[in-house]
Structures are given as structure tokens and as C-alpha cells.
Amino acid sequence: METRTRTLFLAISYLFMFSFVCFVKGSLSFNFYAASCPSAELIIRDTVNSFSSTDPSIPGKLLRLVFHDCFVEGCDASLMLQGNNTEQSDPGNRSVGGFSVIDSAKRVIEKFCPGTVSCADIIAMAARDAVDIAGGPRIMIPTGRRDGMISLASNVRPNIVDTSFSMDEMVQLFATKGLSLLDLVVLSGAHTIGTAHCSSFRDRFEEDSRGKLMLADKTLDSDYAEVLMEQCPSGVQPSVKVNNDPQTSLVFDNMYYQNLLAHKGLFQSDSVLISNDSTRILVEDFANDQDLFFQNWAQSFLKLTTVGVKSGDVGEIRISCASTNA
Template sequence: MQLLCFIILFLATFPPSSSSSLSFDFYTLSCPVVELTVKNTVRSASDVDPTIPGKLLRLLFHDCFVNGCDASVLLQGNATERSDPANQSLGGFSVIDSAKRVLEIFCPGTVSCADILALAARDAVEFTGGPNIQIPTGRKDGRISMAANVRPNIIDTSFTLDEMIKIFSAKGLSIDDLVTLSGAHTIGRSHCGSFNDRFKVDSNGNLTLIDLSLDRQYATQLMKMCPNNNNDRVTVNNDPSSPLQFDNAYFKILLAHKGLFQSDSALLNDERTKNRVVEFANSQDSFFERWSSSFLKLSSVGVKTGGEGEIRQSCSMSNT
């Protein structure tokens, strides 16, 4: 109770920051409890549901790649980003909403949903064994969310390397960032429909590999886990070896030709990216070091600051 009274008194003493750009101390005076609140919310949700970290990390990708890191993917309604079929399998929304509700009690009208999402994804990585990263805050929430903007801006699992490079480059991200951030697939699960075009099964159960870069034994395992009439509901681990641990196993899996998606295998099959895959497979420290840099860039893509956006009262709807 004494701590709660201190926090309320502290917040009443210092008004919200009026900074118009991202900074590492943006909420130091206006809401010093923000990072601890988000971290505790992510931890509590992940303890109940171990798939939460992967969902939060994917949610950030889908937000930042479409209209920048402005929490526009959180907005509900007809023809919003969230309503697009490509985003129907997204999860983790309730975690962001929970953190927002708590922060609205301690720091009303101060912390953006965009910042909460970026911090939650950062914490999801740390919670599952990844590096602890400091990221700046001060993002504003966008007011516009259009389903039509989703497909031209996100990576499809069947993309070639050139197609992925084009999307990443448009966001100010390099080929190295592409390889590094693909390491996010070391946690999380995916629906069968996102990869079962890499093989086909005839009426007798015989397997034919369409994508010959996929290990045949692994393809057989996937086939058994993905019955043809259940592809929209069944999910499998992105990383079959350590699915709940953020580590460099994803890159080891690529070397074994067991990348779940065609877009994963593309990283190994091209000289522009292969060496980095090998490097990360051999050194988790190297991957973590590079991840810290690339994640910082990702979480800063197209951010809105100052008067460019708003601080939503609810993450699922605009204030106006």
C-alpha cells in the first residue's frame, strides 16, 4: 500500500512528457512503472500460456510492417488490419489490453499502445531466454488501420529471397536484418496451411515433395501432423527442437533442411544469406548480439511521434 501511494504521489507531481521523439527515458517522470508493468503482464500471461511470447513477437512484426509501429494492428472493426485474413491467426491481444488497463490506472492518457506492444515483444524474447534489450519509447498510436495495406507489406511464407528483400528494404531493413529477424521463428507455432504447399499426399498416403529443399523425413512428420481436412485449426512448432526457447536452434534447423517455411529455406539456398545463417547456427552469442541491433531497428520502423498520432484510451479503438 505504501508503494502504491508513493507511485500515485510521484505521478501527480510530474506531468506527462511532451517529447516529440523516441528516447530511452521517455516515461521516467510521467510513468516510471511502465516497463515493470508490461514485463509483469507478459510474465504472468506466459506462465499460463507458454505460446504467448511467440504470439507477441509476431504481433509486433505484423504491426510494424504495415503503416509502421503504431499499434494499428490492434484496432478492431470492419476493413481494419486486424480483420484481414492474413491477420486472423494473430494472438496476444489480451496481453496488450491487460497492460494498458493497469497503466491507465497509474498513468492515465500517458502510455501508448504502440509502446506497450514494442515493450511486450521485447520482454517476450527475454522471458524465453533471449537477450535483454533496451529500446526507446515515445511512440504514438495511429488512427488509421486498413486491411488493404496488409498484403502488400507483410512477408508470405512462400516468398522468394528477392521478394523478402524488397519488403524489408522498403522498411529500412537490410539483408542482415532479414536473416537475423527471421530467427524469431525459433519460438511460436504456425498453421498447417502456411507450409503444406511444400509437399502433397495422394489418396494412398504417398508423399511427394514439391519443395525439394525440405528434408523428406521432416516433411513426413509434418504430413502426419497436418491432416488435409484440418489445416485451418492444427498448428505445429516453428522450431521442433526447442519451441519455447529463444535460441539459435532455428539456424541449426535451417542447416538440416528443416526450416518450416519456404521463406526459411530460401535463406540457406542463397549465397547472399547463407554465410550469416551458418554464423548464427555456430554462435548463439553472435545471433543475440545482432538480434539486439535488428530488433531495435524493427521496433522503430515508421513510428509516429509528437502530434502525428494519439494516446488511445483503449488499444482496440481510436479515441475519435
């Protein structure tokens, strides 16, 4: 039964890939910059490599950056725009990092190919490369995205997943982005790398009369909960972070799913994936077969990075990622 399930998902993935490639040809394309800026992908990869070599947290930051960008206004680098009431000013985005990597790659590319490569494409390719550098699959994604010109803080909260979301809330939000239940489970695997502030899972604990934390969410492994309470005691500084994955925090692997089955998912939105029969089956499959996870990651990441893309005459190619050209 297990083998048939895996075979079915692979068949669906390959069928989707064929259909999706046909679809994106009208807007995005593979090797979009082959003639106009052939060094673009190499510059981006070298930049991600350079930053990651001095700061191992960079891959996780870049992966979170692409999620937060694509889920609001589509994959158009709207999150990069600075100013009052832009997406960056929303509390949910204040802890997003990796901007300096994108800005650095953009500056180098502008020297070789001015006004050619969008910040949106740089974000997507940098996240793709970050996964590879962290030990995940190396994949191709189409390019040709253009940069958006609208960035509003008010658009953030209704469009990003809160760590306390229920399964229904996540399914509904993902569906509005054209992402399926399978995509939800696969893309949640991004939590295999990266860090989180203590406040992001604080609702799983409560304080006793002496101000000491106690485990409130009994779905969380008690030993893991003790570790979290030691790292994030009551009154901890807002800047304190913990690893999303307590086992292999810097490696993009399938340990996230193994952690879920051991009741060691950091967020409530992680733990709910094993409370649903349909998603638990997928979690078990990915926990048992890293290759299967990687194959599905390639398809789901491709879908994520084409959410709401702007192309053709829509949007612009920014000279600086922090501001529009106008």
C-alpha cells in the first residue's frame, strides 16, 4: 500500500510538471536571461554561497523571505520595498531576513546587466539556491518575473500563515494561492531549516501562579517542551530564537517530518499536520523517504514561486530593490 501511494504521488507530480511547464511558457520561461544576462544565475548563486559561508542561518532566512513575498501581492518583490506602511512594517515581517543578500546580488547584476533582472527573480532564485546549498534538491525554475509597485502593510496579515493556524485555516489560505493540500504538507517542510522567535510558539505554554512556564499543549512531546522552556523561559528577551528543527537545524532534509511524528513540531501549525488523516499519510511518506520529499518539493516550490507573478508589461524591473523606479 505504501509503495502504491508513493507511486501515485510521483505520477501526479510528473503529470503536473508537464502541464505546468506548458502553462508558464506564456509568461515565464526557463533560461529567461540566457541572452540578456547569462551570468545572472551564477552571480545569485555565488552571492548566496558567500553570505551562507559566514552566516549559516542565511538559507533559512532566504526561504522564509520568498514565502512572505509570494503570499502577499504574488512573487513580485513587494516585500523588498521600504517606507512607511509597506509590507516590511507589519509585525509579521519585521523578523524576516535575507534582504542584504538580495540587495547585494542586485548591485552586482546591475553592473553587468543594468535594468534587466528583476528583484522578484533574484528572490526566487536565491531561495532555490539556498535549499541546494543547505543540502536539499537542486532544481530549475522559470524566470521572467517583474517587480510590483505596491507594498501595503494592511495586505500582510490576511495573506500569511500564522503559527497558531488550524488545518482548515491553512488549507483555505493555500487554496487562495492556487496551492493544494499536498503543497501545504510539502512546503511546510521548509521548517526543516531556519529559526523562530520564542513568541511564535508561546501559545503552547502557560504561566503558573509563580510565573513559571508550563506545557499547555499536550500534543507536544514533554521532553521537547522542557527544552523549549529552558531556551525560552518566562520573560525571555524578544530577540531570542530557537531552531525550527532540533535535530539537523542547518540541513535541508526530511527530519522535519520525523520530528512531527515524534510530536516535536515547533509550531501549532506544524503539529496539526499529523492530526488529519490525509496529511498524516503524507507526513509518514516523507519521513520515510527523503527522495520522495525532494521530488515533491521541486514541484511545490515551482508552484509557490509562480504565485501571482507579474510579467510582460505589468510591473517593472527595479534599479534598486528597496524602491520603485518612479
